[in-house]
Amino acid sequence: MQNETRIAVVGFGLIGKRHAEVLRRSPGLALAAVVDPDAESRAAAVAMGYAAFESLEQMFEQAPPDGVVLATPTPMHLEQGLCCIANNCPVLIEKPIAVTAAEAEQLTVAAEQANVALLVGHHRRHNGMVRAAKAAIDNGSIGSIRAVQATCWFYKPDYYFDAAPWRKHKGAGPISVNLVHDVDLLRHFCGEVRSVQAIAVPSARGFENEDLATAILTFEQGCVATISVSDSIVAPWSWELTSCENPAYPATNESCYLIGGSEGGLSLPDLRVWRHEETQDWWTPIGSQTLLRSFEDPLATQMHHFAQVIQGKCQPLVSGVEGMRSLEVVEAIAISAATGDAVSIQKSDAQSREPAQKPAA
Known part of the structure; x- marks a missing residue:
């Protein structure tokens, strides 16, 4: 159809297939192509009726789309994101935006200089319950936020780690793998983080990484949040099990966020x-x-x-700068847990800039 926004999906794994299905069933949107270096993944995409390419470069040469979703492993985000920007193509990068905040800054600066829209897939901000909570907070329903308690406890089975041994190694614990989602929501509700104090506990299964961590986040507006994360605790209190966002997780009727204000309290979800x-x-x-x-x-x-951003109708809800800021907080948590020291969040130059919106073609 002429009026469809054509979006390509790079990486045809679990999350990439979910994005492809969204594009397939959404009016006004179309899956332009699938990009994946794996021949079996490309064959699966072709069998489903989609065009498939081995690389981004090949796709941009033969069938450039209106936008690209990067659903690839995080270490590939920098190179692939820069490729999209170089081809003047708006890009939505799955969270986290990059491996490090320094890489994230490379992406945000490149996007700004090229005037290309860069978004980060912190999809929780698009959840109806999050929008309702944010509106209530902004409307003063609970007064000024004073404190937040966030719990991210679940049990990942042994086969989860055996299937991908890198998950047992240093740097692949729940701080880096899981916390970025919750940190992003805390920033969405409370504003920017000023400092972090954290502690981590070594894996009870003998892995190189931590399996439990707790952090205290102090925000610029004066409120304080405590957040606890573990992938080795059996519990119903995590976003995955309480939000009903993903049917792959069993639903519970519990809440995992408690937000305390000067005039009221709010629990989520x-x-x-x-x-x-x-x-x-x-x-x-x-x-x-x-x-x-x-x-x-x-x-x-x-x-x-994303389609509205591509069409020039709105600014990104979660820009590259927003993704970078959340990643910086997670990095600070990891540093504080390793050293035992409080870590201040230093604003980079890019933090004061938002990538310019690419105008509609």
């Missing part, structure tokens, strides 16, 4: 706002109301948003 009925006084009755929310697939909402 159940979206209950707690306030005293008459006055803010622990001797007076307290009750709750549940916020209304939309139930669209956040991956689909994110993809439609």
